[in-house]
Amino acid sequence: MSTVDRRRFLSKAVLGTAAGVVGATALGSVSPEVALAEQQANVGLGADLYDPNFVEGRITAIKGTVLWVTSSDRSFHRIHVTTATSVWKLRHTTFADAAVGDGLYARGVRLDDGTLAADSVWLNIVNLRTTIVGMAPNMLHLDSGTERVVAHVVPGTSAAVYNGTPAVRDMSGVRVGRHAQVIGAWRPDTNEVDVSTLYTSAA
Amino acid sequence: MTGTWVPATQLVLVAGAFAPAGWFKLFGRGSAVVARRSALGRLTGKDRAVRAFRLVGAVELVLAAALLVPPLAPAAPIAAAAWSLAMLGYLGYAKWSAPESSCGCMSAKETPIGVRSFARAALLVAASALGVLSTAPWPVVLSGNPVPMLGSLVLEAALFVVLSAELDAYWVFPLRRFRARLRHPLRDAATGDVPVQASLHQLHRSPAYRSVHDLMRSTLLDSWDEGEWRMLTFSARQDGRRAIAVFAVPLREYEPERVRVALVDDPESEPAPAG
Numbered sequence A: 001m002s003t004v005d006r007r008r009f010l011s012k013a014v015l016g017t018a019a020g021v022v023g024a025t026a027l028g029s030v031s032p033e034v035a036l037a038e039q040q041a042n043v044g045l046g047a048d049l050y051d052p053n054f055v056e057g058r059i060t061a062i063k064g065t066v067l068w069v070t071s072s073d074r075s076f077h078r079i080h081v082t083t084a085t086s087v088w089k090l091r092h093t094t095f096a097d098a099a100v101g102d103g104l105y106a107r108g109v110r111l112d113d114g115t116l117a118a119d120s121v122w123l124n125i126v127n128l129r130t131t132i133v134g135m136a137p138n139m140l141h142l143d144s145g146t147e148r149v150v151a152h153v154v155p156g157t158s159a160a161v162y163n164g165t166p167a168v169r170d171m172s173g174v175r176v177g178r179h180a181q182v183i184g185a186w187r188p189d190t191n192e193v194d195v196s197t198l199y200t201s202a203a
Numbered sequence B: 001m002t003g004t005w006v007p008a009t010q011l012v013l014v015a016g017a018f019a020p021a022g023w024f025k026l027f028g029r030g031s032a033v034v035a036r037r038s039a040l041g042r043l044t045g046k047d048r049a050v051r052a053f054r055l056v057g058a059v060e061l062v063l064a065a066a067l068l069v070p071p072l073a074p075a076a077p078i079a080a081a082a083w084s085l086a087m088l089g090y091l092g093y094a095k096w097s098a099p100e101s102s103c104g105c106m107s108a109k110e111t112p113i114g115v116r117s118f119a120r121a122a123l124l125v126a127a128s129a130l131g132v133l134s135t136a137p138w139p140v141v142l143s144g145n146p147v148p149m150l151g152s153l154v155l156e157a158a159l160f161v162v163l164s165a166e167l168d169a170y171w172v173f174p175l176r177r178f179r180a181r182l183r184h185p186l187r188d189a190a191t192g193d194v195p196v197q198a199s200l201h202q203l204h205r206s207p208a209y210r211s212v213h214d215l216m217r218s219t220l221l222d223s224w225d226e227g228e229w230r231m232l233t234f235s236a237r238q239d240g241r242r243a244i245a246v247f248a249v250p251l252r253e254y255e256p257e258r259v260r261v262a263l264v265d266d267p268e269s270e271p272a273p274a275g
Helices: A003-015 A032-038 B005-027 B031-037 B040-044 B046-068 B075-097 B115-131 B138-144 B146-162 B165-182 B196-204 B207-215
Strands: A054-063 A066-070 A076-080 A086-089 A091-093 A103-110 A116-123 A125-136 A139-143 A148-153 A159-162 A179-186 A192-200 B222-226 B229-238 B241-250 B260-265
Touching: A003 B222, A003 B229, A003 B241, A003 B260, A054 A076, A066 A103, A076 A103, A125 A148, A125 A192, A125 B165, A139 A179, A159 B196, B005 B031, B005 B046, B005 B075, B005 B115, B005 B138, B005 B146, B031 B040, B031 B046, B040 B046, B040 B075, B046 B075, B075 B115, B115 B146, B138 B146, B196 B207, B196 B229, B196 B241, B207 B229, B207 B241, B207 B260
Parallel strands: A076 A116, A086 A116, A148 A192, A159 A192
Antiparallel strands: A054 A066, A054 A103, A066 A076, A086 A091, A103 A116, A125 A139, A125 A179, A139 A148, A179 A192, B222 B229, B229 B241, B241 B260
16 A cells, blocks of 8 residues: 555545544543553552663664664664654654664564564654753754753754743744753764754743 | 063952952852852861862962062062962862863852863963062052053953953853843744644643543643644553643633643553453
């Protein structure tokens, strides 16, 4: 099924043609009780226990649809990526964008053979709390307090959130000297990031 | 007396640098926090970092006072030069042992230790050393050569400010803000489209999302526009089967209660991995 066919099929499912509106209230079966029953048991991890369903590290190899990942504690993981796995790398994207050397966070379900079947994979994602110290065309200079970071604005992808209102593309409200939280994609082995979302206060 | 104003100027400059630095360390708000974060903790141990920090501040205040009291020349500038040299060494140690730590030299503003920190400490070493040559009390020299002494003092103080990353907020930021007001560097980033982040923001506040949230397994899989709607898909699991949660979010309006959702069997469902 091509991407276009798939999207058309899914659009029809939610927007409906003859079936009419499929709203939240139409989903009678999705009561909170049912939804909660579907949830996995809370295993009650303590602060010092490691979460078997979460992996952090860097990609050391890509074999078919399996990512080989080495964590910062030197442990080694294999991560299955399927069509149902969401992949984020600056924007939501596909497995094809994964590259050796990318930083990775993955959440999923640990299988019996020790591999992780990933539900979500985030590549190179960073969350920076900074002060904006300078601006240039499509570029921001940020000070994290201990490090200077160069943040690249990617036209058509980067968005700004002013005072918690919905994101917009307009970055002309960004001011030098203000605080900025940046969700972005690290460029591996540099002090540069590409901006996905920049949260700041409005002028 | 001509020529003696150069060393005399340095005494005032160094005193003017030490006084606010010492004052901040002794009495400044947040100085205890800065002390614990600074590399000083590595030298003295975390428990004693605050006391050591205050002690450093007291020494700096005493040095500043001594530099300005004529009878203490030339002992005071020698002590100041030794102290500045020690500061330079400390900066080098901090950069080497804890490169992520802040200098904590002059204010609670966290600034990385960089070229400017070293240049500023070197400036103080040079100025103190020059101050040793001072022969006459500085108030006397000042009354004799007010213009060159005040002029060079202003210039050197300006150099000190330029080398102080803590003070950027007072002069660099206003300049850059002014430039941005004339011509904002990011003015070209604006395009007419609605960012996916905005649609997600609306989605997360919708009753439709809340009703199926616990069935969802992944973050955003795909998104596209369908007329007035932004379509967003997520992996979900229902009754042990893999499904796709499809949301239709109003593209241009903010009306979370209009968000629609459908759960459909994944059209490309592969058998879930065994386990």
